[in-house]
Amino acid sequence: MANGKAARTAERQRDIQDEVAAADGRKDEKKPEAMQAGARPYPVPPFPKQHQPKPGDEAKLDPPPMYDAPFYRGSEKLKDKVALITGGDSGIGRAVAVLFAREGADVAIAHLAEGRDAAETVAAVEAEGRRAIAIAGDVRDKAFCRDAVAKTVKAFGKLDILVNNAAFQVHTKDIVDLSEEHFDETLKTNLYGYFFMAQAAVPHMKPGSAIVNTGSVTGLDGSKALLDYSMTKGGIHAFTRSLASQLIGRGIRVNAVAPGPVWTPLNPSDKEAEEVAEFGAKVPMKRPAQPEELAPAYVFLASPHCSSYITGEILPIVGGY
Numbered sequence: 001m002a003n004g005k006a007a008r009t010a011e012r013q014r015d016i017q018d019e020v021a022a023a024d025g026r027k028d029e030k031k032p033e034a035m036q037a038g039a040r041p042y043p044v045p046p047f048p049k050q051h052q053p054k055p056g057d058e059a060k061l062d063p064p065p066m067y068d069a070p071f072y073r074g075s076e077k078l079k080d081k082v083a084l085i086t087g088g089d090s091g092i093g094r095a096v097a098v099l100f101a102r103e104g105a106d107v108a109i110a111h112l113a114e115g116r117d118a119a120e121t122v123a124a125v126e127a128e129g130r131r132a133i134a135i136a137g138d139v140r141d142k143a144f145c146r147d148a149v150a151k152t153v154k155a156f157g158k159l160d161i162l163v164n165n166a167a168f169q170v171h172t173k174d175i176v177d178l179s180e181e182h183f184d185e186t187l188k189t190n191l192y193g194y195f196f197m198a199q200a201a202v203p204h205m206k207p208g209s210a211i212v213n214t215g216s217v218t219g220l221d222g223s224k225a226l227l228d229y230s231m232t233k234g235g236i237h238a239f240t241r242s243l244a245s246q247l248i249g250r251g252i253r254v255n256a257v258a259p260g261p262v263w264t265p266l267n268p269s270d271k272e273a274e275e276v277a278e279f280g281a282k283v284p285m286k287r288p289a290q291p292e293e294l295a296p297a298y299v300f301l302a303s304p305h306c307s308s309y310i311t312g313e314i315l316p317i318v319g320g321y
Contacts, residue, residue: 034286039071049273056265058090067095069292077303079104087166089118091264095291101128108152139193149200190232207251215258244312253311260318261288284320
């Protein structure tokens with residue numbers, strides 16, 4: 001009896017196997033298309049081959065990054081708040097500045113040397129009906145970080161939100177080729193810059209304030225060609241969690257967003273032109289994010305109306321695992 005049941009089970013399993021094989025044979029083996037799940041379609045690779053000198057120029061990117069989120073409607077989540085955003089001239093920083101303004105915040109942006117990009121971001125914030133200033137300088141310099149915070153407080157009377165976003169990234173394929181100068185540039189920009197800005201900002205922040213750091217998927221998964229950059233991003237994640245614990249008593253929340261590939265000047269000013277053409281193609285969604293797809297996460301983590309019970313968290317936005 002048992003043998004008869006076993007034989008019938010085996011036959012049933014073979015029938016299922018045959019059904020699946022037949023279904024597989026009917027499937028079109030075309031290449032999976034990039035996922036489009038947003039309010040508007042986003043560009044997909046291949047992109048034009050291009051490379052830029054550091055620190056990168058958003059105005060020269062092809063296609064232009066999409067940062068203005070025209071379908072996003074503000075609802076006063078950051079009404080009358082004041083935010084300081086490093087790396088706010090372009091990319092994620094610009095998109096965050098625009099949505100912060102749309103949610104009712106005044107915005108100071110710190111940038112390195114991209115005056116044209118910074119002016120465009122200031123204009124975009126002002127177009128939302130809010131005030132904006134741009135502050136040029138190097139976040140590796142502790143004095144500049146203190147000055148940026150002081151200028152923000154002088155211009156707007158307070159500081160409620162710090163977004164640490166400025167970063168340096170250049171690939172090195174072999175550890176033996178990673179120079180000390182290169183290593184120092186990455187660590188001092190990505191780690192010292194975050195530390196100096198937070199250290200300068202915290203004394204001005206009241207309960208209900210927030211710090212949002214920009215981490216990276218490379219800080220979660222690593223990247224063989226971005227040894228130093230990945231190291232700093234993992235450090236930023238640890239810094240976020242540690243600082244969050246330290247600042248709970250002050251009523252200041254600290255969180256991080258960990259983006260995957262995002263179409264900003266950061267990567268075309270790092271990768272070779274051929275690699276830029278396929279940027280973002282390897283993630284499950286088969287395309288890089290556009291800055292406007294990241295910015296709502298920063299609004300969420302900055303707003304006491306949305307995330308008052310969230311601190312010390314790392315939010316990955318990586319196009320699917």
